[in-house]
Amino acid sequence: MEEDYKKWLAQFRKGYIELCTLVTLKENGQIHGLGLIDFFAKADLTIKEGTLYPLLNRMEQNGWLLSSWNIPKGKGHPKREYQISEKGEEILPKLIEAYELHSKSLENLKGKK
Amino acid sequence: MKTESYIKELKKHLSLLDRAKREEIVKEIESYVDEKNANYELLVERFGKPEDLAKNYLEDVPVEEQKVNSFLKKLKNMTLTIIIFLIVVISIIAVAVYFMTKDPFDYSKYSALTIMEKIEVPWIELNTIEKFDIAQSKVVVYWSDEKIVKVSCKNSGCDEDDENNCLESKNILKEGSFIIKQSSCYLSLPKEKIDIKTYQSKLILIEPNAVNINSKQSKIEIAEGQNSYNYTLLDKQSSIDSFDSTKDGILIEGELYQSKMGRYKY
Numbered sequence: 001m002e003e004d005y006k007k008w009l010a011q012f013r014k015g016y017i018e019l020c021t022l023v024t025l026k027e028n029g030q031i032h033g034l035g036l037i038d039f040f041a042k043a044d045l046t047i048k049e050g051t052l053y054p055l056l057n058r059m060e061q062n063g064w065l066l067s068s069w070n071i072p073k074g075k076g077h078p079k080r081e082y083q084i085s086e087k088g089e090e091i092l093p094k095l096i097e098a099y100e101l102h103s104k105s106l107e108n109l110k111g112k113k
Numbered sequence: 114m115k116t117e118s119y120i121k122e123l124k125k126h127l128s129l130l131d132r133a134k135r136e137e138i139v140k141e142i143e144s145y146v147d148e149k150n151a152n153y154e155l156l157v158e159r160f161g162k163p164e165d166l167a168k169n170y171l172e173d174v175p176v177e178e179q180k181v182n183s184f185l186k187k188l189k190n191m192t193l194t195i196i197i198f199l200i201v202v203i204s205i206i207a208v209a210v211y212f213m214t215k216d217p218f219d220y221s222k223y224s225a226l227t228i229m230e231k232i233e234v235p236w237i238e239l240n241t242i243e244k245f246d247i248a249q250s251k252v253v254v255y256w257s258d259e260k261i262v263k264v265s266c267k268n269s270g271c272d273e274d275d276e277n278n279c280l281e282s283k284n285i286l287k288e289g290s291f292i293i294k295q296s297s298c299y300l301s302l303p304k305e306k307i308d309i310k311t312y313q314s315k316l317i318l319i320e321p322n323a324v325n326i327n328s329k330q331s332k333i334e335i336a337e338g339q340n341s342y343n344y345t346l347l348d349k350q351s352s353i354d355s356f357d358s359t360k361d362g363i364l365i366e367g368e369l370y371q372s373k374m375g376r377y378k379y
Contacts, residue, residue, distance in 0.1 A: 033141065034148060050160035053141060054169035069140075077147040080140070 010051075017047060017055055019099055022064060022092045025084040032070070032079040056082055064088035114153040116146050119163055126167030129174065129182040138170060219379035220317055221336035225257030225301040229265075232299055236265045244290040244308040245300070247331075251315045252293060254300045256322045263301040266293065306364075317377055326367035334377035335365070346374070 017040075024039050025031060031039065033053055040047050059065045066085045071078045084092070120139055127135045142160070145151060151159070160166045174182075218231070229236055239262045245252075257263075266284055285292045306323040309316065311331040318324065320338035328351075335342075341362035346353060351369035354376055 032144075034145065048159050048161075049145065050166050050169060053138075053160070054166070054172065057138065057170060058172075077144055078140075079144055079148070080137075 013047075013051070014055060016099075017045075017052065018059055018064075019092075019095050020045060021052075021056070021059065021082075022084055022088050022095065025065070025082060026089065026092060030068075030070075030081040030083045032081045036082070059088075062087075064091060116151060116153055116156060119153050119156045120146075122163035123167055126164045127170060128186060129171060131182075216379055220253050220319055221338070221377055221379065223255070223319070225255035225259075225263075228253075228255055228299055229263070229301070232265050234265045234267050234299075236263045236299075236301075238263055239286060239291060241289055242286070242291050242307075244310065246290050246292045246310045247314045247316065248292075248294045248312045249314060250293045250296045250298060251317075252296075252298045252300060252311075253317045253319065254302060254309075254321065255319050256304050257301050258304065259301070260303050262291070262303065264291070264298060266296045266298040268296045311372075319377070321363070321365065323364045324367075326365070326369070328367065328369045328372040328374075330371045331373075333369075333372065333374040335374070336377040 020040065020043075021036060024036060028039065033049065033056060036056075037047060037049065037052060056065065056067075060067055060082070064085055064087055065082045067080050067082050069078045070081045120142065123142065124135060124139055127138060130138070142156075145159075146156070149155065161169075220228075223231055242262045264284070268284070284294065284296060284298075302322070304322045306325065308325045308327070310327040311333070312329045314331045316326075316328070316331060316333045317336070318333070319336045320340055321335065321342075326333065326346075335356075337356075341359045342356065343360055343362040343364050344353075344356050344358040345364065345366040347368040349368065349370045351372045351374070353369065353374045356376075
């Protein structure tokens, strides 16, 4: 039972986190992986790096994100920063619409009880 | 455990990805390690085990692509194995050929007298030889103060117990000329000028006396010792090492056709 739930949650969260990532990058510009995790944490969305980093990788492969290495001039280490791409900007409204539609459908279904 | 082990494990499990992609993923994890000063345990806690993290990354690689990459990886490993195997085989063959063709001992360390004790094959004495005609053979020549020619030959395919018959069958004395064919011989010659004709043979002259060589497609090696020589050679499509030639030296003359002449080296 617990396993089934975890599998479902992992599956569900993937799409949801992709949506949240696009929204966060759209609102805040370039952010690196850890920065995104901080943003999510402030919004009570807990996510581990082991989930987020491969997702960012996939989103970049889809063409929804662009990444670049920010190499600090002084002290500090290089960070891979992500930003929303044109393709990401195009698809974001559709994803939000789909999410809201599904959310509404769920509300409707629950209301019919 | 160190973070290096985590990275190493991750790299191993990401081997199906192309190198650039793999390096970028690893670089991002290393950046995380630097920023968080993370140890192995923290990496496992936040990213999961290396193999699980790799699975997450590989989830998006199409199965077909994974198969192709896996096949290419196997092919690469197999090719590498075959190349290493071939190198080993070729090396073994090269070493075997080297030892098979290498001179059994340093001929230049022996004289006409001492070589007779060294060689087990019987020596035969021959009179009135003016010329040697050598074909497809290996002949080592010494010069002695004796007035007679001595020959010790081992013929290819010859019964060693019946060496005299072999000598008669393959190596013939004909009109003052001794013909050596398909044999391995040692000669001890008197210190008189002599003619040697070679064809597809290897001739090793140890501190030679005056000699007239007519060589075709042969290899001639000379151990000069302390002697000085006057080389007067006509070279036709041949290669001759730069010997020090002096007018007063012992005369080495003749004609070389498609042959090679150099210093004897063991």
